[in-house]
Amino acid sequence: MGQRASTGRRSSSETDPLSEGSDERGQSSESGQDNADPALVVDGISKRFGGDDGVLAVDDVSFRVDRGSVVGLLGPNGAGKTTLIKSVLGMVLPDDGSVQVFGSDVTDGRRTAYADVDAMLEGARNDYWRLTVRENLRYFATISGVDPDSVADRHERLLDRLDLSEYADTPVRNLSRGMKQKVSLASVLAGGAELVFLDEPTLGLDIESSRTLRTELKRLAREEGLTIFVSSHNMSVIEDVCDRVIVMSDGQVVADDSVDALLTEADRDLVRIESSDLDAATVQTLRSQFEVTETAESGQRVRVDVRAGGRDLYAVMDVLREADVRIERIETIDPTLEDVFVDLTGDGSGLSADSPEGSP
Numbered sequence: 001m002g003q004r005a006s007t008g009r010r011s012s013s014e015t016d017p018l019s020e021g022s023d024e025r026g027q028s029s030e031s032g033q034d035n036a037d038p039a040l041v042v043d044g045i046s047k048r049f050g051g052d053d054g055v056l057a058v059d060d061v062s063f064r065v066d067r068g069s070v071v072g073l074l075g076p077n078g079a080g081k082t083t084l085i086k087s088v089l090g091m092v093l094p095d096d097g098s099v100q101v102f103g104s105d106v107t108d109g110r111r112t113a114y115a116d117v118d119a120m121l122e123g124a125r126n127d128y129w130r131l132t133v134r135e136n137l138r139y140f141a142t143i144s145g146v147d148p149d150s151v152a153d154r155h156e157r158l159l160d161r162l163d164l165s166e167y168a169d170t171p172v173r174n175l176s177r178g179m180k181q182k183v184s185l186a187s188v189l190a191g192g193a194e195l196v197f198l199d200e201p202t203l204g205l206d207i208e209s210s211r212t213l214r215t216e217l218k219r220l221a222r223e224e225g226l227t228i229f230v231s232s233h234n235m236s237v238i239e240d241v242c243d244r245v246i247v248m249s250d251g252q253v254v255a256d257d258s259v260d261a262l263l264t265e266a267d268r269d270l271v272r273i274e275s276s277d278l279d280a281a282t283v284q285t286l287r288s289q290f291e292v293t294e295t296a297e298s299g300q301r302v303r304v305d306v307r308a309g310g311r312d313l314y315a316v317m318d319v320l321r322e323a324d325v326r327i328e329r330i331e332t333i334d335p336t337l338e339d340v341f342v343d344l345t346g347d348g349s350g351l352s353a354d355s356p357e358g359s360p
């Protein structure tokens with residue numbers, strides 16, 4: 001990736017997703033949109049690189065994205081995320097399948113279908129570093145077909161919400177990497193797109209900037225109906241921002257559900273027990289009867305994580321009682337989105353759960 005995909009045109013009188021209290025979203029537009037149409041329908045997309053013996057990067061992928069929703073795309077390295085997004089954006093020609101954006105099939109006319117779509121692919125590389133922050137916003141509004149003077153107020157609000165006002169007249173090249181990332185997002189939103197694709201939107205941001213950006217993304221979706229499709233290796237971003245998560249592995253969708261549903265389904269009855277009385281023999285007895293996923297020692301205390309739900313938990317207690325183990329602490333361990341991801345894909349390469357912002 002590395003390009004900024006601005007695929008359409010828009011007149012300044014069309015829906016403005018950043019206007020205060022806008023309630024126009026979803027109305028029929030000159031592009032023939034109907035507010036009953038989902039923002040995006042992907043049906044049976046496949047893409048193979050390198051001929052018949054090549055790589056099937058995307059394998060019969062289908063999903064839909066409702067207007068105003070925030071959908072996350074997760075997957076290990078090489079799962080096909082980039083190829084899928086590029087196929088949806090018309091930057092890669094899929095071998096099979098169809099893509100509809102706000103009801104328009106992209107093969108019927110790219111200009112119409114992508115009129116209200118924009119994308120931030122690899123963040124900061126999109127911006128014009130010699131231009132100031134404000135000039136970038138004006139430039140990207142212009143290439144989206146919007147008179148920048150007509151949206152100047154909106155640009156000011158956007159700069160304000162992303163804590164960029166102070167730097168509005170600073171050339172982008174003088175800004176930190178994190179600030180550049182925020183300018184990229186502001187540029188993507190400057191033309192008033194209604195569906196945006198964001199690849200690693202918080203990459204390079206410090207914790208506070210990441211929080212500002214996440215808050216703004218959620219606000220844009222909730223209050224202004226912006227539809228957001230976000231790909232990130234950062235689990236906490238996905239968990240925080242997204243209503244729904246699509247997980248890809250080996251070119252296929254292996255899960256498509258809300259974060260809560262994925263976590264509930266993944267509940268693995270994991271129990272953590274801590275005691276100073278736990279000796280190697282007792283741990284071995286537990287291992288012989290149950291799945292012990294982890295053991296650790298801290299001073300005198302030994303900790304074991306045992307998979308034991310329902311009746312199994314009573315059986316674990318019986319083992320401990322017979323060994324005269326006095327339990328000092330016991331708790332259930334809820335799965336994290338990272339656990340779900342690894343369970344689904346068998347691969348941890350596509351995540352950076354608790355890493356600082358900026359680590360891919």
Ligand SMILES: Nc1ncnc2c1ncn2[C@@H]1O[C@H](COP(=O)(O)OP(=O)(O)OP(=O)(O)O)[C@@H](O)[C@H]1O
Binds near residue numbers: 078082083350
């Ligand atoms: N232009 C190309 N030519 C040949 N193979 C490609 C091309 N683009 C991607 N691939 C292959 O397609 C598969 C999917 O790659 P893709 O970049 O879509 O995955 P990804 O999920 O975005 O990975 P990452 O998280 O590492 O960016 C990989 O095996 C990759 O090597």
